[in-house]
Amino acid sequence: MSWTDERIATLKKMWEGGATASQIADELGGVSRNAVIGKAHRLGLKSRPSPVKANEQPKAAANKPAAKPVTAKKPAAKPAAPKPAAKPVASAPSPVASASHAAIPSQPIPNPTADLPKIVSVGPGGFLRQGPGEQQAPIPPAPPRRLVPAKPSPEIADKTSLLDLSDKVCRWPMGHPGEPHFHFCGEQVNPGYPYCVEHCGRAYQAQLPRGARRPPPPLPFGGPRVR
DNA sequence: CCCTGATTCGC
DNA sequence: GCGAATCAGG
Numbered sequence A: 001m002s003w004t005d006e007r008i009a010t011l012k013k014m015w016e017g018g019a020t021a022s023q024i025a026d027e028l029g030g031v032s033r034n035a036v037i038g039k040a041h042r043l044g045l046k047s048r049p050s051p052v053k054a055n056e057q058p059k060a061a062a063n064k065p066a067a068k069p070v071t072a073k074k075p076a077a078k079p080a081a082p083k084p085a086a087k088p089v090a091s092a093p094s095p096v097a098s099a100s101h102a103a104i105p106s107q108p109i110p111n112p113t114a115d116l117p118k119i120v121s122v123g124p125g126g127f128l129r130q131g132p133g134e135q136q137a138p139i140p141p142a143p144p145r146r147l148v149p150a151k152p153s154p155e156i157a158d159k160t161s162l163l164d165l166s167d168k169v170c171r172w173p174m175g176h177p178g179e180p181h182f183h184f185c186g187e188q189v190n191p192g193y194p195y196c197v198e199h200c201g202r203a204y205q206a207q208l209p210r211g212a213r214r215p216p217p218p219l220p221f222g223g224p225r226v227r
Numbered sequence B: 001c002c003c004t005g006a007t008t009c010g011c
Numbered sequence C: 001g002c003g004a005a006t007c008a009g010g
Helices: A005-016 A021-028 A033-042 A197-203
Strands: none
Touching: A005 A021, A005 A033, A021 A033
8 A cells, every 4th residue: 555645645644633643544444543643643643642652852952962771672783873863843932831850960850830821722523632730621510311211312323333344335434534424325236345435436546648637536534523 | 362553574 | 544553541
């Protein structure tokens, strides 16, 4: 599989939409999770909340770029040209309040709790991510209600959800992932293909001669919002 | 162990 | 440029 424009577009959309690399990978198909991450980085997309990145020390102007603990693990004998510095990571002091006792002498850490610009990002489904200490709505009142077995909301009751996918139904995505009405086409597939006949027509198109290209067809995962 | 993203490095 | 292997954290 290669990275066509459409696949890249889908990758971007899902990545920015908060999908995990694994989800993106098997949605695209034919690529591994690593491939997706690698591609995302090459595209310049980077670093959504990563579980493994919770920590970070802004190494101020000082320490040696050497001392790469990671590379020491490999079978040695790798001269490995010294990588120049890490990227500066411009902008305000890290909001991370972890004053872990790292081995960085002589660099007083400015109080991170003071006047930081609020950073608000939008998550899947349009909710706003809050920074720590920004909690506002106190406590959900939790009105007394009789508990009732969960049912799919009426709107999607007859729609094809992710869980309904099989080799027999069209997997063409309708709408945008993360949004309430997102579902899949669900028509009977064009045998041998993952999509129904109609969507096969959208997914597989003959290459036209250069210069005769028509404007891009609607993509899975939406192009610009259309509803 | 499962998951996550990040990084490295041979191709 | 690509992605498997590896690393590191939850």
